[in-house]
Amino acid sequence: MYTETVDLNGHPFFLRHWGNPENPPLLLLHGFPEYGGAWSDLAPLLAERFHCIAPDQRGYGQSWAPDDIGAYRGSELVGDMAALIAHLGGGPLTVMGHDWGAAVAYGLAMFHPELVSRLIIANGVHPVPFQRALAEGGAQAEASQYILSLRREGSEDRLAANDFARMKELFLAKMDHGWMTPAKLAEYTAEWSRPGRLKTMIHWYRASPLKVAKPGEPITDLPELPKERLMVRCPHLLLWGLGDTALLPAATEGLEDFAPDLTRISFNGADHWLCHQIPALLARSILEWCDRP
Template identity: 60%
Template sequence: MRTRQIDLNGQGFHLYEWGQPGQPVILCLHGFPEYGGAWADLAAHLPGYHLIAPDQRGFGQSWAPPDVRDYATGKLVGDMAALLGTLDTPVTVLGHDWGAAVAYGLAFSRPALVERLIIMNGVHPAPFQTALAAGGPQTAASQYIPWLRAQGSEDALAADNFARLRALFAAHMDMAWLSGDTLTAYQTEWARPGRMRGMVNWYRASPLVVPKPGEQATDLPDLPHDRMRVPMPHLLIWGQNDTALLPESTAGLEDYCAELTRVTVPGADHWLHHQQPAQVAQVIRDWLAT
């Protein structure tokens, strides 16, 4: 693993890399509450590829502005479009959790930069908003979002050595992988000044509407179908035991995709790339080889 700093749109970003220049590039976009180094488990099983994994805006050692407006989706996508613009060719983009939102944004607005799209337990905004608005199981599972958006949530998450954050991270899922040196590394990144606020600002800036369980939402953000198409080959890898994102959150995804492949990973949940990195890497290699 190598690290370096890069300037994107006038701001500093921190990158982790595995593999060598000249090998096929996979841009790896982490979610909440991870950082670029979180891809190390998967990278170990992807020899022959050049993985580039930035700390996204607000995370780790990258730029973390305090203003919620600086976390609008267009700005987050702009960061990664600038990074892709430094490369010589379109690449495979891999997104997990919130990283999926940026990966989809690149596919929608900068398709010339994205050769293939891989999403792991992440959601396309249109099917996800449909599931959230219905007031059913996904609505109930997403009630942490209003809590994170509330004033002061970053302080509550950081208290007692990030006890609340670690509990939220675990939420009915297998977190055996987050221990020892790995946990220490995560806590180091979480503790950087302003990072907890930056991380939570992703939720605050999102236009997603989350009603209360059992209630339906009707005043929804504009999600035009024709501007949310995925024109390149798309792989969705899903840890079947995810309790934060449920299968209904991807219902109807085929309607937005020119070519979609779904693969389920049994015995894994939202954190599948930590729990079963070898199996996930094999799925990726097999799909990229087609």
């Protein structure tokens, strides 16, 4: 693994690389509250076939972190990664996203289809099925009430207090955290401790237009979403840890309507953090899918 800082649209972004740069590129996009180093369990297992590139996304780690909430709109985040693909020599290439990284990966596939040859998502969601599930006021809305808490002013201070006690609780709540060794937790804490970073990480939630219903109180005035603009037309693999308590099955219902070339692979004994829990199984599933005709 080697690292570098590159200039994208006039701003610095920190990258981690695994594998031979002569191999086909695989762009790896992390979610909250992780950083590019979160791929260190999976990327080495893919590096014989791919040149894996994992950026710290905007607001995270050692990359550019503007203070303005508006700087974290989806179009800005997708634009960063479109610029990175151009920096890498242009597309199309394979893109993989987890959690919030999935939102950016979907954005690339939907709005810059010329840049994405294959889309791989690990416990992440397309915006339409997810928004529908959030608006119903059912189990997904209940599981996502933490979003409203994060959006509140000063949430970063509450999460950082007492050596990030609440942050650790939020990160690992209700799911298996046997993979989180003391050394790994120290690495995460160091990333969260960078000046202003926890605030800008949370800005992704504050800038999002997603509406979260209160449990039992459905939202009925959602705007009509333009299906044609939100299609994933490239081959799409969805990897799903069935024990996820943050993203529930309802969050992917109807995904086939937006991704006609969709393959779903589910895993027992894994949850939202499947990239850390079962990296060898994920790598084998990814490589077998990439080898299909």
